[in-house]
């Protein structure tokens with residue numbers, strides 16, 4: 308009897324495991340590398356720290372990289388793959404203008420391959436680096452669930468599935484809900500725009516030829532719009548011209564929400580958060596309380612970074628499939 312029930316519960320466990328596997332959802336866990344690569348977190352943190360000392364734009368780049376990775380094919384490191392002769396990869400797709408700092412991921416990978424070869428996925432490195440980027444910029448920290456696998460596919464044209472900065476609230480809601488993310492997540496994660504920079508092309512729709520009768524988006528603060536027009540003239544030729552996403556672009560704080568309420572956000576998609584009462588109430592809450600923002604951001608980041616991809620391997624070089 309006893310041995311029968313042991314073996315049947317063993318069989319059951321096996322079946323459950325097989326089912327999980329069959330579903331393609333790699334269950335993530337916070338202690339995934341405890342036995343196989345215990346130094347993974349401290350290694351990534353020190354690489355990110357060192358890179359941001361040399362270049363203050365690194366944290367924003369890493370946070371955006373993780374968002375981009377997770378929204379296309381799940382968090383599977385597809386954003387890191389280089390194009391090949393046969394294939395144009397995501398990083399060479401249309402809105403790649405802001406993707407950079409891939410070398411930071413390469414550096415972390417190099418150390419990790421030396422310490423624990425073939426163990427830590429590139430997708431996990433991106434997730435950890437994004438968390439460190441937020442924390443090292445003065446934001447909250449959290450435990451990152453790990454165990455993602457790297458994908459073997461990256462297609463430039465799929466970056467069209469990213470939400471566009473011109474999206475209205477219903478388009479944003481749809482984009483997020485397709486990935487299992489709520490309106491709460493939309494508002495909290497848009498707070499990622501407390502870090503970083505946007506090129507003129509990403510918000511020119513709001514400051515030139517906005518509508519037949521209005522050159523400028525009327526929901527934008529007037530002198531703020533005028534200052535953006537100076538930095539980004541109609542026929543802008545300066546490739547790196549643009550604007551910071553908030554007035555403290557290297558500090559992770561709730562300033563983004565305060566400015567948003569004043570009509571001083573950069574994208575149509577930011578402004579759109581004020582056009583629905585649910586999202587507007589959340590914006591107001593986060594503008595008033597940095598603590599509430601951080602709590603919500605952490606929760607939503609864990610959700611976003613758990614969007615499962617079809618990854619199957621641990622890449623040896625983050626830029627190439629094995």
Ligand code: HEM
Nearest residue numbers: 367368371374405470471472496499503504505506509576
């Ligand atoms: C809600 C939908 C979103 C839209 C439409 C959107 C759009 C954009 C665009 C157009 C840029 C600027 C690209 C450029 O001109 O260089 C940008 C930058 C950025 N986004 Fe978003 N984004 C969204 C959500 C997110 C999320 C969820 C995060 C992370 C949690 C995020 C983090 C960032 C960061 C950090 C930057 C600055 C990048 C840098 O300075 O290198 N965004 N976003």
Ligand SMILES: *[C@@H]1O[C@H](CO)[C@@H](O)[C@H](O)[C@H]1NC(C)=O
Nearest residue numbers: 388389390398399624626627
């Ligand atoms: C991947 O592509 C980048 C950008 O095009 C290039 O600089 C880099 O050398 C490539 N990486 C490798 C390892 O070939």
Ligand SMILES: *[C@@H]1O[C@H](CO)[C@@H](O)[C@H](O)[C@H]1NC(C)=O
Nearest residue numbers: 398399400403404405406407
């Ligand atoms: C973006 O794509 C263009 C065109 O394919 C490419 O030349 C450029 O190197 C890419 N930028 C980054 C940061 O990968």
Ligand SMILES: *[C@@H]1O[C@H](CO)[C@@H](O)[C@H](O)[C@H]1NC(C)=O
Nearest residue numbers: 473474475476477478479582
């Ligand atoms: C958002 O844009 C889509 C596509 O242009 C449109 O069909 C929809 O009605 C718009 N929604 C809102 C709330 O403006």
